[in-house]
Amino acid sequence: MRRIIHNSTAIIACAALLLPQIAAAELRLPNDQARSEASRRAGVMPNLANALQIELDKGLTADGLICANGDPRPCGDKVRLLTPRGVAVQVTRNGTIILAPRSQQVNRADAAGNLTPLPDVRGASANPAANAAQDDPEALARALQRRLADGEAEATAEKAARAIRRNAVQDETAAPAPAPRQPGLTGKVLNDAQDRRTQAEAEARADVQAQAEARARAENRAAQRPERRPETRPNTAPSAETTDSVAGALAAALAAAQQDGDAAKGGQLRLSQGEAAQRQRNGQPGLAATLDRELAAGLAADDLVCQTGEAPPCAEGVALMTPKGVAVALRDNQLTILPIARQTNTVDAAGAVIPRAPEADTVETVAAREAAKEATAPAAAALEAVDGAGRVVKEQRVTDENTRSSAEDFEASLRAALAQADRPAGTADGQSNTVAGSDDDDDNDLAKALILGLGAVAVGQMLNNNRQVALSTPDRVVVQRPDGSQEVIKDEVALLRQPGSTVTTEDFDDGSSRTIVTREDGSKVVTIRDADLRVLRRTLIAADGKTTRLIDDTAGVQPVDVASLPAPAPVLPATGGTLSEEELRDALQREANIDRRFTLGQIRNIPEVRALVAPVNIDAITFDTGSAAINPDQARQLAGLGRVIQDAINRNPQEIFMIEGHTDTVGAGAMNLALSDRRAESVALALSEYFDVPPENIVVQGYGEQFLKVRAEGDIRANRRASVRRITDLLQTATAN
Structure with a gap:
């Protein structure tokens, strides 16, 4: 079983890109929400944002949008809105057009704003990627190869590493068997992806024991906080026999991704281990200790609020804050303490969190x-x-x-x-x-x-x-x-x-x-x-x-x-x-x-x-x-x-x-x-x-x-x-x- 898990590591990275796309109804977004979402999405999808701007510059308005299924406007429930060229968008209450989330996009764009279709992996089964692989593994491989050529698979390195860590704790002392090289076009794609993930695997194995201990602590906290435990789901992992095929490997990847998603929903946060994050902690030992205590007590993502006291998403420039008052940045369930200049609070001699004086750390005039x-x-x-x-x-x-x-x-x-x-x-x-x-x-x-x-x-x-x-x-x-x-x-x-x-x-x-x-x-x-x-x-x-x-x-x-x-x-x-x-x-x-x-x-x-x-x-x-x-x-x-x-x-x-x-x-x-x-x-x-x-x-x-x-x-x-x-x-x- 361990051999199969490691052989499918590359597929984990690739399949994460092909998770089912969820359609959206033609709804009008609140203007305030749209302002914050528009800039964030444009930063995530700059090429698509450029393609949309080209159409907007030519006079595109909300009335010029079309339904993805070809129906007349207004579109039915769960039907995407597209621009004439094929960019998935949403419309605000005042008629402004913004990019739809990545999950709703049906095309990709190059730097010049030219659009090409994304591979359609939707199917009738509960596991669409596996279904598509069974229908035409070579076609799926070609689609994956195009995405690998664009470098998109690099963004899934962390997902792959998490999957490796999770499965490797079953036998952390054993070294994995070398992954056999696969023949044909499918094999070439998988082999290339495996090479891209080699470093991630090595780092994951080195960190297995620490992750196992952290997982045990998290499970113990979750047991004490039943209201935050993720919903119990049936075991959808395929058997060893089915994972011998590309379809089975994709199914295993999707199941792992689903488990990662459940963990994220459960809000199991951890500290970022980067050098910059560590410098921030060293400069603020009192706030760092406070954050450590909150994490040990089961701090979850949905416990965080904006510094203004409002619920996330926060306005542009406003940081997230823990219940005790530590300003943090959150990325991929990892927390980083923000610099002292961004902190609203400080810690007194007794270790209590208190508001910072507005005049603290001001520049002499x-x-x-x-x-x-x-x-x-x-x-x-x-x-x-x-x-x-x-x-x-x-x-x-x-x-x-x-x-x-x-x-x-x-x-x-x-x-x-x-x-x-x-x-x-x-x-x-x-x-x-x-x-x-x-x-x-x-x-x-x-x-x-x-x-x-x-x-x-x-x-x-x-x-x-x-x-x-x-x-x-x-x-x-x-x-x-x-x-x-x-x-x-x-x-x-x-x-x-x-x-x-x-x-x-x-x-x-x-x-x-x-x-x-x-x-x-x-x-x-x-x-x-x-x-x-x-x-x-x-x-x-x-x-x-x-x-x-x-x-x-x-x-x-x-x-x-x-x-x-x-x-x-x-x-x-x-x-x-x-x-x-x-x-x-x-x-x-x-x-x-x-x-x-x-x-x-x-x-x-x-x-x-x-x-x-x-x-x-x-x-x-x-x-x-x-x-x-x-x-x-x-x-x-x-x-x-x-x-x-x-x-x-x-x-x-x-x-x-x-x-x-x-x-x-x-x-x-x-x-x-x-x-x-x-x-x-x-x-x-x-x-x-x-x-x-x-x-x-x-x-x-x-x-x-x-x-x-x-x-x-x-x-x-x-x-x-x-x-x-x-x-x-x-x-x-x-x-x-």
Whole structure:
């Protein structure tokens, strides 16, 4: 029997190519499913994809398809759809034509898109390949020879090796008898295929004992998990007598392939043993150990989910993840741990899997390096000047008509920015924008432009510190550094402009400014900014004269040694839903594990500093693509967060919360950065409008696509998010007077 098994090894490789083709009904595929399937199938069948594209380029539409059996459209159940030239296809609900699966193809294509028929091995018996061999073995051999000449049999090497391993464990100590060379055309084909599989056999025999042990472990796990055991099937393996013929050998091959298919359906996964896979494991011992434990417990293919939490197939760029949270790649039932840059989770000192901080493993930017080295307290004329000493550049009574609400978008600003990006540097909104003088003058113009809402900064304009304007809108400017990193600059007082208040801004010669927001109750918020509109100090003056210093970046500045900072604070695990009020309160009140304080600029610009307090995702808010507006129904979902923040401020008026905005990777980086900052502002406005959260206790910051939650490129909703941190424990703000 062992001799027969090894003699039919070549047929195993060839017959795997001739498994029965399953016809499909004329059904319309969901558009989302079709998008992912189209690219995958085109990658598997590039020549057929090229042949289909040739017909599409000539104007082929869904109405031009034909039924494979010659019937008029619509085709009957289980009848393939073909293009006029013979490519099997499927149609989506919106009429798009994509390749059908390989199993439905009746033709093959060469690199030029020319089609030739595949051998038809369909028959009436339960074993069609064996039936075809009995009818005309020489014809089947010629068909196999054509496929071998195309190199298609190489793709079945792993199937052949698995079949060898499975059968060889019956007598792993005995060496196989040499396979006799077969005469005739059939023999030539089989002999050629046998030569192609020789190396696979040798490797399989060397690995027999390990495979036997692995199989025993898998069977033991399957016995403990009856719900995952494959359906029991009758033994269809032919007798030794029947395997003496080509037909019998083909029958044995098909039976082996069926058993392989059953094992795959059972989900018996194993680790990839390649060098690259091993390097990945060595670099992530904690996650590797977690994956080992999951495999030992019976991890199956249908246990895997997408990193987004959805069921496979995953969107393009989104990885698979085990139930414990290890991001993996799956191929031929072999798992490979993905690189650390693709991992959403990590392992703590106790071996538990926890979410990775979004800021983990980020690349240092120029802004982060400058903030870390900062050692001199900033100087600004506005800090020392008495009230009224500067030039009043703007005084405004705020009404519903001249202020923005959280439900309103920034569409006009974005359209203006896109239009301006197409105009030469030096013009903005159709106006001449050439600036004469020093870089400091340019920065003064930047401050005036944003404070006054003029949108007068041109794309391409150079500012101090070698910053170039990459995007300019009436409310925000995005600048780019030499390292390619980008920063958003905006009017930090925008949140304070609430109906009924009066806003007065004084400008000083060095570009610094002082803005006083006077409210109807007589209280005031005084904000002092430098020429870059960076907040240096913010003070709340109550109606009774009591002052509370909220932000103070003018105290002694200490440089930051990033390498000596503690590890990021543990990120709150995903719950799959909105946090309760109690959970929000507990998450936001966790203290930072640090014995020093930082400036607001250091918190904003140094990811490792910001990560000392964990972000809390605001799951109640989802934004439409390209929008920063929050509708009232969504805003009401912020009630719990609003109460938690309001209660914290009532207990300690110096509490400061930072709202952060994020986007996915679709779109230009500068646009995403501006959009994310606007989204953060919308959340802050909603908290103030609906739940009376004092806006002076909130700062907003957009980070665009820099810190992805799901570490993958593309249109991923989970990455379009807003989050909040309580940064009070990090700020070096003076005590209330």
